[in-house]
Amino acid sequence: MSDLAQGAPAPDFTLPRDGGTTIQLSAHKGKTVVLYFYPKDDTSGCTAEAIDFTAKAQDFDAADAIVIGISPDSAARHDKFVRKYALTVALAADEDHAVCEAYGVWKEKSMYGKKYMGVERTTFLVAPDGTIARVWPKVKVEGHAQDVLDAAKALKP
Template sequence: MTDLTSGMPAPDFTLPRDGGGDITLSAFAGKPVVVYFYPKDDTSGCTTEALQFTALSAEFEKLGATVIGVSPDSAAKHDKFVKKHSLSVALAADEEQVAANAYGVWKQKSMYGKTYMGIERSTFLIAADGTIARVWPKVKVESHAQEVLEAVKAL
């Protein structure tokens, strides 16, 4: 499925996560969930985004919201990323791009004249009823986490 929009049901997923075990979107039914897709652990933009969500994690928790970061990196890489930067958001390993494809964020990209497939940085706010409340495509990291927090407050 591609081009998910507000009001559509959020595709469910179960993925391995940092710290062991799995994380399943539908397990958070009845609460808002922020799912942010990012290209790669420990790169500058992805680290900044994860640190911003971590800095605001207590505020998201007060609103009953869970923040889940999803990338194609392995759970073992996520563990290193979490430890190195003291992250407090859940990180899901989407090595087969199952969730990325379901959310339409696995796209053809180009850099330095080469084309390749990768994650288009995107965020989805999922309402307590399991529908998509808001979509941020092609996210620019600067102050993004704060903007998402404001959207959660507005639910």
């Protein structure tokens, strides 16, 4: 599927999440939702990103925004990641990468000359009406959570 553009409806999903429950995008209609897709729990960039979003949790709450991290890791692995770093953001398990594919972030990657399929770090800001308000492709972690927070605050009525 092609990459989602600004103004497109955000594909709905229901996924298992940390804590043994599920999370559904459409259940948050009327709120701003930050969907950040990341490759793998407990790796340097992904850990820094999760910690940055957690550190700004109260600011996201004040902006009436919910933050959901999505990776192909299992919910059990998310539980360990959450405990290890005291994370407060919701982490959804997309083990069959169907949601990653729906959002166009499941891509061919290359490391040390080997090609493989994986998540391209990307963030989507979903407006309260359920449309994509902004997309950050190929995210660089440093300063990213603040940039997303500023955009989320701009959506608050």
